[in-house]
Amino acid sequence: MSISLTINGETHATNRDPLTPLVDVLRDDLALTGAKAVCREGFCGACTVLMDGQPVVSCLLPIASAAGRDIRTVEALSDGGELSPLQKALEQHDVVQCGMCFPGMTVALTSFLASNPNPTREQVKQSLVGNICRCTGYERIIDAVLAHAQAMQGGG
Amino acid sequence: MDASAAVMNYPRRDARDKLSGRTRYTVDRSRPGMLHGAILRAQAAPARIVRLDVSAAEATPGVRAVITGRDAPGLHGIGVADQPLFAIDLIRHQAEPLAAVAADTMEIAKAALAAIRIETEPLPAAVTMEQALRPDAPLVHPDWTSYEVLFEGGGRSGNIAWEATVVRGDAEAAFSRPDVAIVESNFRIGRQNHLAFEPRAVIASYEDGRYHIETSTQVPWTVRNVTARVLQIPASSVRVTVPPVGGGFGLKFDCALEPFAALLARKSGRPVKLVNSRQEEMLTCLCRENAELRIRSAVTGDGEIVGREAVVLMDCGAYGGEQIFLTTMTAHTLLGNYRLGSVKLVSRAIYTHTAPNGAFRACNGVYNTFALERHTDEIAARIGMDPLAFRRRNVLGAGDLGATGQVFEGDALGPMLDRMAAVKASRPSRKAQAGRRLYGQATTVGTWFVFVGPSAATINLHSDGSASVITSGVEIGSGTMVQAVPQIVAAELGLRPEDVIVRAADTDAAGYDVGVGGGRTTVSLGAASRAAAIEVRRKLLAVASQMLQTPAEKLELRDGRIEIAGIRGSGTTIAKVAQRAQELLGPLSGVGAFTNSPVVSQPGCARGHFIEALEIPIFAVHDCEVAVEPETGHVEVLSYTVVQDVGRALNPRAIASQIQGGVAQGLGYALHEEITLDEQGRIRQTNLETYRVPLATDVVPVEIHLHEGAPSRGPLGAKGAGEVPILNVAATVGCAVARAIDRRVEQIPLTPPRVLAMILDKAPAVRLPHIAERWEDNVLPRPARKS
Numbered sequence: 022m023s024i025s026l027t028i029n030g031e032t033h034a035t036n037r038d039p040l041t042p043l044v045d046v047l048r049d050d051l052a053l054t055g056a057k058a059v060c061r062e063g064f065c066g067a068c069t070v071l072m073d074g075q076p077v078v079s080c081l082l083p084i085a086s087a088a089g090r091d092i093r094t095v096e097a098l099s100d101g102g103e104l105s106p107l108q109k110a111l112e113q114h115d116v117v118q119c120g121m122c123f124p125g126m127t128v129a130l131t132s133f134l135a136s137n138p139n140p141t142r143e144q145v146k147q148s149l150v151g152n153i154c155r156c157t158g159y160e161r162i163i164d165a166v167l168a169h170a171q172a173m174q175g176g177g
Numbered sequence: 178m179d180a181s182a183a184v185m186n187y188p189r190r191d192a193r194d195k196l197s198g199r200t201r202y203t204v205d206r207s208r209p210g211m212l213h214g215a216i217l218r219a220q221a222a223p224a225r226i227v228r229l230d231v232s233a234a235e236a237t238p239g240v241r242a243v244i245t246g247r248d249a250p251g252l253h254g255i256g257v258a259d260q261p262l263f264a265i266d267l268i269r270h271q272a273e274p275l276a277a278v279a280a281d282t283m284e285i286a287k288a289a290l291a292a293i294r295i296e297t298e299p300l301p302a303a304v305t306m307e308q309a310l311r312p313d314a315p316l317v318h319p320d321w322t323s324y325e326v327l328f329e330g331g332g333r334s335g336n337i338a339w340e341a342t343v344v345r346g347d348a349e350a351a352f353s354r355p356d357v358a359i360v361e362s363n364f365r366i367g368r369q370n371h372l373a374f375e376p377r378a379v380i381a382s383y384e385d386g387r388y389h390i391e392t393s394t395q396v397p398w399t400v401r402n403v404t405a406r407v408l409q410i411p412a413s414s415v416r417v418t419v420p421p422v423g424g425g426f427g428l429k430f431d432c433a434l435e436p437f438a439a440l441l442a443r444k445s446g447r448p449v450k451l452v453n454s455r456q457e458e459m460l461t462c463l464c465r466e467n468a469e470l471r472i473r474s475a476v477t478g479d480g481e482i483v484g485r486e487a488v489v490l491m492d493c494g495a496y497g498g499e500q501i502f503l504t505t506m507t508a509h510t511l512l513g514n515y516r517l518g519s520v521k522l523v524s525r526a527i528y529t530h531t532a533p534n535g536a537f538r539a540c541n542g543v544y545n546t547f548a549l550e551r552h553t554d555e556i557a558a559r560i561g562m563d564p565l566a567f568r569r570r571n572v573l574g575a576g577d578l579g580a581t582g583q584v585f586e587g588d589a590l591g592p593m594l595d596r597m598a599a600v601k602a603s604r605p606s607r608k609a610q611a612g613r614r615l616y617g618q619a620t621t622v623g624t625w626f627v628f629v630g631p632s633a634a635t636i637n638l639h640s641d642g643s644a645s646v647i648t649s650g651v652e653i654g655s656g657t658m659v660q661a662v663p664q665i666v667a668a669e670l671g672l673r674p675e676d677v678i679v680r681a682a683d684t685d686a687a688g689y690d691v692g693v694g695g696g697r698t699t700v701s702l703g704a705a706s707r708a709a710a711i712e713v714r715r716k717l718l719a720v721a722s723q724m725l726q727t728p729a730e731k732l733e734l735r736d737g738r739i740e741i742a743g744i745r746g747s748g749t750t751i752a753k754v755a756q757r758a759q760e761l762l763g764p765l766s767g768v769g770a771f772t773n774s775p776v777v778s779q780p781g782c783a784r785g786h787f788i789e790a791l792e793i794p795i796f797a798v799h800d801c802e803v804a805v806e807p808e809t810g811h812v813e814v815l816s817y818t819v820v821q822d823v824g825r826a827l828n829p830r831a832i833a834s835q836i837q838g839g840v841a842q843g844l845g846y847a848l849h850e851e852i853t854l855d856e857q858g859r860i861r862q863t864n865l866e867t868y869r870v871p872l873a874t875d876v877v878p879v880e881i882h883l884h885e886g887a888p889s890r891g892p893l894g895a896k897g898a899g900e901v902p903i904l905n906v907a908a909t910v911g912c913a914v915a916r917a918i919d920r921r922v923e924q925i926p927l928t929p930p931r932v933l934a935m936i937l938d939k940a941p942a943v944r945l946p947h948i949a950e951r952w953e954d955n956v957l958p959r960p961a962r963k964s
């Protein structure tokens with residue numbers, strides 16, 4: 022039976038097993054390799070996507086449960102090749118290292134900032150507990166997020 | 178050239194694609210017609226293979242190739258060639274490869290693995306180093322005497338894969354002096370997993386009689402040479418290219434899956450992709466090894482260390498690998514930092530029936546520094562001296578002798594300790610934040626090095642005024658290939674760093690390179706690139722001199738232009754000169770090379786060492802404050818401060834990022850990361866649920882101070898900055914916790930149960946019965962060497 026997925030605004034029909042994790046369809050069938058299958062158990066957050074605006078780990082999301090929902094991947098954050106303001110802040114603060122965790126982290130932070138536009142340092146830290154980074158030691162990411170949030174507030 | 182032209186906070190050029198999910202790591206790549214590979218791994222070890230029947234796998238529809246040990250007869254290793262690609266006859270560790278398949282889909286590949294029939298016979302095991310060192314221990318390598326020795330000088334016997342010793346001065350006399358206190362400390366350390374986010378992954382193909390290996394590695398040339406060795410083919414028939422690497426930390430400083438994929442590609446005639454699952458990564462991680470150490474010092478009442486002896490046992494797992502080399506580094510770390518009157522050291526890599534260990538950011542330097550600094554605190558307590566004053570009195574300075582008798586240049590640790598003291602004096606203690614918890618603070622010192630070795634670079638200067646740099650350097654995330662290298666080349670050629678293209682590693686295009694690790698990338702690849710740029714600059718200036726009718730020495734290059742010195746607008750653009758040069762001479766290029774230069778140690782003092790003296794030492798001073806909850810043993814880090822010797826900071830912001838990240842990894846090692854083994858030698862932590870790495874809420878912002886000016890042969894005086902930040906973290910946290918709870922800290926990680934047991938005096942002291950009381954009884958008998 023075919024399952025219809027709405028990904029980054031486009032509809033895709035797939036005949037894969039309904040229990041197939043969404044991350045496999047994104048990566049193997051749609052060439053959306055931004056979501057990384059690092060642990061495949063929901064611990065690392067590197068495969069985070071937005072489902073109806075909420076962050077979910079796509080390694081634990083069977084495609085049957087994603088059917089008919091609005092799925093946005095990291096690739097949609099920089100639509101048309103233009104980085105989102107958050108991504109620009111992370112770029113400007115030079116916080117990226119190996120980069121494997123950043124797609125998932127950027128998706129999670131985008132959702133977090135949408136509901137917490139003016140967070141405290143502690144709130145940003147708490148928001149990142151589902152996104153492991155092995156390279157950076159986090160603090161500079163948090164600096165960049167706070168600077169970005171402040172700039173957005175300042176800019177109205 | 179003015180060195181300051183290369184110094185800037187130049188941002189990463191790869192951040193944009195990494196942030197938007199467009200970077201294609203090896204795991205993200207595919208090729209037309211690509212097959213999926215999978216490896217059958219041993220469930221239990223040690224065992225003898227009675228029967229391995231792959232006929233059902235071969236007959237499975239959709240299976241295109243099946244390979245076993247018969248296809249890869251060669252042995253490889255570091256120092257000793259002891260490791261086959263597949264287990265042949267003997268299975269020595271859990272998860273050792275037995276066979277591999279390539280199939281149209283991963284599902285078919287897995288089904289084919291399940292169809293392989295294997296019968297094994299269990300053998301007696303030596304799982305711990307204590308078991309492996311018993312006189313009647315089963316040998317992990319019964320044929321050890323038949324192996325090819327690739328580097329001479331190490332002691333070897335049975336389960337002792339390698340033994341390195343240092344003997345300098347008369348330690349016996351020092352320990353017999355009536356005026357010394359003798360302080361002895363024992364330590365036991367577990368394994369640490371890198372947990373690089375991108376697993377080891379490879380795509381291999383066989384085209385025009387040659388292998389093309391596209392892989393996630395730090396060492397393209399090791400992959401080329403080891404693949405050739407185990408497949409018994411000419412190394413020139415292997416081409417290795419490397420896409421962006423999603424984290425290495427030393428895990429990828431060895432050949433891994435590449436020969437399997439190469440063989441499967443050859444046999445199937447199709448490209449083959451092979452990727453480790455997370456579970457395979459956990460079971461076959463080349464961890465920072467577990468180790469057991471005894472260190473003993475003879476110290477006078479006024480704090481002079483007249484003698485030091487140590488025995489260090491390093492678990493190499495079933496194959497020697499990196500640990501054979503790392504026996505070398507014990508002398509420079511455990512017996513580093515301080516002036517020593519006399520020295521006796523034995524460092525042994527021990528075979529066990531467990532998964533092999535490997536290299537991990539600052540390697541054994543991390544636990545050796547932990548052991549040394551804790552021992553140093555115990556000495557200071559014994560002789561009643563302030564631990565900081567004891568360190569200040571004894572740290573190595575200009576003209577002092579190191580463990581192996583090398584004479585150190587320049588003063589680094591002393592001024593760095595002074596700087597740390599000044600930083601601490603300038604701000605309040607965090608003690609109040611500890612509240613009713615136990616407060617502890619410690620300042621430690623550490624010594625590591627640059628693993629220099631050969632590097633090569635070629636630079637082409639194009640007629641549009643851009644340059645391309647061709648090396649075997651790999652961008653693993655540290656930023657060297659996207660920041661330091663273009664910064665150095667741009668400064669030399671008067672270009673902007675963004676005009677300098679850095680080619681991804683390709684062993685067909687670039688000369689030999691040791692690899693990206695050991696803090697060597699900025700130093701060796703940077704120096705080779707700088708040498709190539711200097712040649713291009715010379716050729717460019719010769720043409721410009723003609724064009725501008727001005728002697729070359731009166732010309733300067735900057736901002737994309739060549740000007741008559743001091744007169745802006747007097748010259749022309751570099752692009753125009755490059756065009757002119759191309760017309761006159763053909764396209765402009767330059768080549769550069771770099772390697773280590775000999776540094777002298779005291780002759781006859783070190784045996785079995787791959788490096789007898791440190792060419793470019795790197796020093797670090799760390800400080801931290803902790804609060805320990807007495808009811809639970811929970812440790813909170815209140816502050817963390819680093820003073821790091823960087824030679825010259827080419828990109829201070831990028832260095833700070835490396836320090837923050839390295840300290841975070843060190844905090845994980847100090848407080849909660851540990852791989853443990855069960856009675857059968859199986860790794861217990863097989864995923865991220867059971868192996869806990871630091872989360873955002875576990876880390877603190879590190880206060881960072883860069884110490885510049887210590888001598889370095891690196892380009893523009895630079896040293897490696899990415900490896901060393903992890904070096905003294907376990908030491909500093911360990912010393913601070915020991916002071917907070919007033920107990921001997923002999924083990925890490927300092928998990929709440931372990932700390933609580935210490936507080937309650939329920940933690941048994943570390944006992945090492947397999948280390949003999951007399952130092953000499955821990956050393957293999959060896960013929961006397963002619964002096």
